[in-house]
Amino acid sequence: MNPLLAEVRVGELNDASEMAVHRLVSAFPPFNHYSYQLMLGKIREQLMFKTHVMLWDQGQLVGYAGWSLAEASEAQSWYKGAQTAFPAPKMQNADAAIVTITVVRSSEYLPLAIKAISHQCAGLQVYRLRSFQDGRPDMRRPPILGRTQHIFSYQRAYAQLSGLLNDLYLRASGKAGRLNFPIPIMIEPSQIQTVFRQPERFIKNYQFLERLAEGRFTTNNDAWQKRSRLTQVFYNNATRQVPLNRLKTLYQSFLPSSTAGKSAVFNGALQAAVCAVSEAFGLDEPIYWPLDKVEALRNELMLLQAIELFGGSAQEVETAQRNMDSLRHQIVQHWQQNPALAKWLHTLTSEFSAELELVQNMMAATETTAATVEWMAQVLAAQPALLAELKQTGVSDEAGELTLLAQQFILEVLRLYPPVPFITRVCQFAKPEDDDFQANQAVAISLVGLHTHPQFWKQPMRFWPQRPEWTAAAEGKINLQHPAYLPFLTGPRVCGGRKLAMLELQAALDVLVNHCEIRTTSEMPKVSYGMVSRPA
Ligand code: HEM
Secondary structure (H helix, E strand, O other): OOOOOOOEEEOOOHHHHHHHHHHHHOOOOOOOOOOHHHHHHHHHHHHHHOOOOEEEOOEEEEEOOOOOOOOOHHHHHHOOOOOOOOOOOOOOOOOOEEEEEEOOOOOHHHHHHHHHHHHOOOOEEEEEOOOOOOOOOEEEEEEEEEEOOOHHHHHHHHHHHHHHHHHHHHHHOOOOOOOOOOOOEEEHHHHHHHHHOOOOEEOOHHHHHHHOOOOOOOOOHHHHHHHHHHHHHHHHHHHHOOOOHHHHHHHHOOOOEEOOOOOOHHOOOOOOHHHHHHHHHHOOOOOOOOHHHHHHHHHHHHHHHHHHOEEEEEEEEHHHHHHHHHHHHHHHHHHHHOOOHHHHHHOOOOOOOHHHHHHHHHHHHHHHHHHHHHHHHHHHHHOHHHHHHHHHOEEEEOOOEOOOHHHHHHHHHHHHHHOOOEEEEOOOOOOOOOOOOOOOOOEEEEHHHHHHOOOOOOOOOOOOOOHHOOOHHHHHHHOOOOOOOOOOOOOOOOOOOOOHHHHHHHHHHHHHHOOOOOOOOOOOEEEEEEEEEEOO
16 A cells, blocks of 8 residues: 555644535535534544544545544443443543544545554554444444554655755755754765765765665675676666667556556656666566565665654564565565576676665666656646647657757756755765865765755756756757766766666657646646655
C-alpha cells in the first residue's frame, strides 16, 4: 500500500474541519439519513477529543473515522448485548474504543483508514459499530487490539524530508529557514568545488543506502575504485548501446497517454529507465525491478534517511531493516533464477557481491531519471505556452541533437528542481593551510541553494529556459560549465550515468511533447521528497 496515497491527520475542532467532515460523512449511507443535530454533535465531540483520523489527498478530505473511548468491561458488555445503551464516553484511562463512523470517498483509501484507526488506538481494544438504513439491527464487531503501524513512520519521514527540502527552497528565495540544521549548509561554488575535488578527504556517509546494499554509490576510496571500474564501462558504452530512437520507443511504451494520474508519469518513466539500464548493460531482457517492491524499498530508505537526520526509535530501524532485507532478497532471488542475468552477474566479479552492487546501481539509475521526467511533465503542464513552443521547434533535430529550446528546458528543469537536492559528506582531516574544514566535520551541500545562488543566476526562482545563463554561443551550443550548476556533481564522484541520463531525458521529453496529452495545471509544481526530489 502506498502510504502517501493520502495524508493522515488528527484535526482540531474548528469551523473548517467541522464543515469538511460533516460534508463528507453526510454524503454516504447510512449517515445521509441521520439527523443533522445528531451527526453534528457526534462529529464535534470526536473532533474536540481528537478521537478521530482524517485522510487528506490533494487538499480534499477523502476519509474520516471517529470513535468513542470507553472502559473495556463496559465496551465488552455492550458488544455482547448485555447492555443496549452505548457506553458512556470515557476520556481518561480508557482501554477500549468503539468506532462509530468510517467513511472513505473511494475504497482504495480504506486499508489506510483502518491502519490509521489501529495506529491512533494503539493498545486499546477497538470495537466497531456498523449501522444500516434498511431496518437491519446494528452490527457490533468483535474487538481487535490497536497497534502502532510502521506505515505512519513513513508518513512522518516523508513530512520531515519534504519539510527539509522546502526549507532549502525557502532559503533559496531569500527568506530565513525555519529548521535548525545540525550541520552547516554550503551554497558557495568555491567551497563546494573544494569538497567535490577531494573525495578521499570528504567521504560519503550514506548509511541508510548501505543498509539497502553495498555498492559504488556509497563506498569510498579503494573499495569505490574497484566498484566503479565494474560498472562504469557499461555506462560509458550506454549511448552507443542504447540509441536515442530505441530510448524513445521505450519511453513511448511506458509513459502514460495522459499525464493526469497520480505518479503515472513517474512509474512509467521508472519502467522505461529500467529497460534503458538493462540494455546499457548489454542484457536482452529488462532486469526484474518491480514497481511495488521498489516503492516499498523506497519507503524504508526514506524512513532510514529521516531517522539519520531527525532521529527515530530503534524499533523503527529494526522493522525497516527487516522489511528491506526481505524485499531485496526477493528481488535478488528472482535475478538468480534468470539464467542470462545470473551468468552476467557471475562474470562481473568474485571480489564482492555483484547482486548487491546491482541493487544499488538500479536505485541510482532509475529514481533520479524518473523523477526528472515527472518534473518535466509537471512544468509543461503549468506552462502551456512553452509546451506549444516545444511542439513547434521540436525536441531533437535531424541529426538527433537536442534543439536549443529543448536543451534549455532540460537544463532549467535540472537547475530549479535538481533530483538530488542536497548531498552530505564528512571531512576526514583538516588542512589548515588551505581551508577551515575540521576533521570529522559533516557538511551538507544544497544543490538547490547553489542552483539559485543570487550572484550567479538572474531571477533565480523563476523557471526561465531562455534565461541569459543558457544563451547559446555563436555555434548554437550552450556552455555547460556554469560555476553554480552541478545537477550531476563534479570531480571523481560525478554521476556515473549522466550521459545515459541526458539521452533518456531527451527521449522522454520528445514523448511527453509529441505523444502525451499534458493536462494543464494552473500553478508551477510544489516540491516534495521521496528519496529524490519529486513534485508534490
Ligand atoms: C537525471 C538523472 C540523474 C541525476 C540528476 C543524477 C545525479 C547524481 C548525483 C548528484 C550523484 C552523486 C550523489 C552523491 O555523490 O552524493 C549521482 C551518482 C551516481 N549516479 Fe546519477 N543521476 C542521474 C541518473 C543516473 C543514471 C541514469 C545512472 C546510471 C545509468 C546513474 C548512476 C549513478 C552512479 C553509479 C552514481 C555513483 C557515482 C559514484 O560515486 O561512483 N545516475 N548521480
